[in-house]
Each structure stands twice: as C-alpha cells, then as structure tokens.
Amino acid sequence: MADHQPLPAAAGSLPDRAGAGLKPEHYRAILAEQPDIGWFELHPENYMGAGRGAGGPPQYYLERIRALYPLSFHGVGLSIGSTGRLSRDHLQRLKGLMAQYQPEQFSEHLAWSSHGSAYMNDLLPLPYNQATLQLVAAHVDEAQDYLGRRMLIENPSTYATFSCSEMGEIDFLAELARRTGCGLLLDINNAYVCAHNHGFDPASYIDAFPAEWVSEIHIAGHAMIDDGIEASGIAGQLLVDTHDRPACATVWSLFRRFIRRAGPRPALIEWDNAIPAWPALHAEATRADRMMAQNHAMHCLAE
Incomplete structure (x- = not known):
C-alpha cells in the first residue's frame, strides 16, 4: 500500500474557529439569534431516518442552519475497526446525507461497535499492531473511495490496553494517515483521559501528535469514578469521557499547548449529555x- 499525502476534503474546509455540536435543544435559539460561531458538528446517524423531501423537524431545522453555517459530520456507527465488512447500507445512507447537506468535513472513531448483526452502543478499543493497522487502513480506503472524500480518524478514549499491541497510539495513527491519506481528529480530552487511566504524560502525547494531519480538534468534559473499574486493571480514580460538563482546566491548557505549536484549527466544543x-x-x-x-x-508580535 503506497503512502499518501494529506488529501483535500471534498467540500472545502471548516474555518479555523470554534464550533459546537448541533443539538435539537438549540435549533430555535440558533436560528433566532444567528450567533457568531464558526460551524456546527452533528452525528449523521441522527439524520439518516428520512431522506430529502421526507420532512420532519430534524431536516427542517438542519436545512435552515446549513444555509447559515458550515457543517462537519462526526460519525459514530461506521465501526471502522470491526473485523467484518463495512455496512454498505450505512455507507449508502451516509453518502446520501452528504450529498444533501454538503458537510465540509467527515470524521469517525478509531474503534469498533459491531460484530456480525450485533451492534453495541459503545466505541470499543483496538490493539495497536500490524494486523489491526492493515484492517483499519483497508476500511478507511473503502470508506473514502465510496464517499469520494477524505475522512478524519479520532484518537479514542480507552479504559483498557492490549498485551498484543506492538506500537503506540500516535505511531498507529500517523502510519494510518500516511497509508490512506486520511486526516486526524485530535480529541484533547480523550488524550487526557487515556493519560490518566494508563499512566503517561498528556503533554508529551500532545507534543508528539502529528500536527500536519490534524484537521479538527475536540474539547470536552469527563467524569471521575473514585473506585476505578476492576476489570480495566486501573486502580483508584478512573476518568470517563462523558461529554456532560465543561472541559477541565488541564484540557484547556493542553489545547493551548497544541495550538501554540501547530496554529489554530477547527475546534469543537463537544457536549452530548446533560445539554446546557x-x-x-x-x-x-x-x-x-x-x-x-x-x-x-x-x-504576530514575535515575528
């Protein structure tokens, strides 16, 4: 498999500004106020139930918000790390939604959530080895070819590691980008959660992350479970990526650290539960x- 340079997105680029997750609770306020915000991100799976012309409140509001703001699609159901085939039905519906709303970017998770006909309501981790790299790269190539655009892959939040891993997460993601031409989505909170849970330095992770492939950043909140989870092998306090509160001071500090090195990027405030x-x-x-x-x-002052 030949190495690739970063590929352009099919529909242009998001502005290097902050965006917010698009939630039904905010549809009316957004249309009434037309706030100064760079863009909105949505989970396409929430809008796959009805196609063009089918009507319904989600499509009614999304069409009007799309006319005012750039969009990014953040998928949660493609199961890019599954050992099975990618769902052609899912890809087909995703492609139709992209044709309708023309998002500037599309991202997915470095995770799996399905096996055969079973679907888990979670994003499950993967071992970082050559077999997994080959599998995920083939699925990324398939998805990009079918959709006709570059996708971004997000670093995950994890609560267990694998003894069969042969490389670090950053090396895995960088090699995946080189092989497929996909971009990367750097989730700052995920990096911090994993650093705490697995005992590594989050600043070193942020410093080593390959900025040349990063086309989006996520900023989110997390919760702490005081007793840990025995099955995870993590004693004491376990951090869980909950998206139900503001980001902590350390996550904001890590965000500032990355943009000082890499410059501004589209940065999403990710808040999916206990919506404010x-x-x-x-x-x-x-x-x-x-x-x-x-x-x-x-x-500018330094120059």
Missing part, C-alpha cells in the same frame, strides 16, 4: 476562539 442552555455552550466556543486569537496575536 445555548448561551453556556456558546460561551465555551467563545473561549476557544479567544485562545486561538490570542495565540495568533502572540505569533
């Missing part, structure tokens, strides 16, 4: 925008 009122979510996006603007100003 729109002003609270918008305030988090404004905070990310402010950090990127300050970083840009510092670079």
Whole structure:
C-alpha cells in the first residue's frame, strides 16, 4: 500500500474557529439569534431516518442552519475497526446525507461497535499492531473511495490496553494517515483521559501528535469514578469521557499547548449529555476562539 499525502476534503474546509455540536435543544435559539460561531458538528446517524423531501423537524431545522453555517459530520456507527465488512447500507445512507447537506468535513472513531448483526452502543478499543493497522487502513480506503472524500480518524478514549499491541497510539495513527491519506481528529480530552487511566504524560502525547494531519480538534468534559473499574486493571480514580460538563482546566491548557505549536484549527466544543442552555455552550466556543486569537496575536508580535 503506497503512502499518501494529506488529501483535500471534498467540500472545502471548516474555518479555523470554534464550533459546537448541533443539538435539537438549540435549533430555535440558533436560528433566532444567528450567533457568531464558526460551524456546527452533528452525528449523521441522527439524520439518516428520512431522506430529502421526507420532512420532519430534524431536516427542517438542519436545512435552515446549513444555509447559515458550515457543517462537519462526526460519525459514530461506521465501526471502522470491526473485523467484518463495512455496512454498505450505512455507507449508502451516509453518502446520501452528504450529498444533501454538503458537510465540509467527515470524521469517525478509531474503534469498533459491531460484530456480525450485533451492534453495541459503545466505541470499543483496538490493539495497536500490524494486523489491526492493515484492517483499519483497508476500511478507511473503502470508506473514502465510496464517499469520494477524505475522512478524519479520532484518537479514542480507552479504559483498557492490549498485551498484543506492538506500537503506540500516535505511531498507529500517523502510519494510518500516511497509508490512506486520511486526516486526524485530535480529541484533547480523550488524550487526557487515556493519560490518566494508563499512566503517561498528556503533554508529551500532545507534543508528539502529528500536527500536519490534524484537521479538527475536540474539547470536552469527563467524569471521575473514585473506585476505578476492576476489570480495566486501573486502580483508584478512573476518568470517563462523558461529554456532560465543561472541559477541565488541564484540557484547556493542553489545547493551548497544541495550538501554540501547530496554529489554530477547527475546534469543537463537544457536549452530548446533560445539554446546557445555548448561551453556556456558546460561551465555551467563545473561549476557544479567544485562545486561538490570542495565540495568533502572540505569533504576530514575535515575528
């Protein structure tokens, strides 16, 4: 398999600004206020139930918000790490939704969630070895070829590691990008959660992450379970990627650390549970925008 250079997205690029997850709770506020925000991200699986012309509130609101803002699709159901074949039905519905709404970017998780006809409501981890790399690369190639665009792959949050892993997560992701031309989505909170749970330095992870492949960043909150989980082999406090609260100070610090090295990128405030009122979510996006603007100003002064 030949190495690739980063491929362009099919429908242009997101602005190097903060975005927010698009939630039904906020549809009306967004259309009424038309807030100053860079873009919105959505899970395409939530909009696959009805095609063009089928109507319904999700399509009604999405069409109007799409006319005002760029979009990114963040998939949760492709199961890119599954040992089975990618679902052609899922790819077909995803391609139809992309044709309808023309998102600037599409991303998925480095995980698996299906086996045969069984579907798990979770994103499950993978061992990092050559067999997994070959499998995931083949699935990324298949998805990109079918959809006619580059996809981004996100670093996962994990609660267990595999004795059969042969390489680190960053090496795995970088090699996947080189082989397939896919981009990477750097989830800052996932990196911090994994660093805590598995005992490595999150700043070193952020410093080593291959910035040249990163086309999107996620910023999210997590919860702490004081007793850990015995089956995970993690004693004491376990961090869980919950997306139900603001990002902690350390996650914001790691975000600032990355953009100082790599420059601004599209940065999503990811908040999927215990959804706050729109002003609270918008305030988090404004905070990310402010950090990127300050970083840009510092670079200009340095020059």
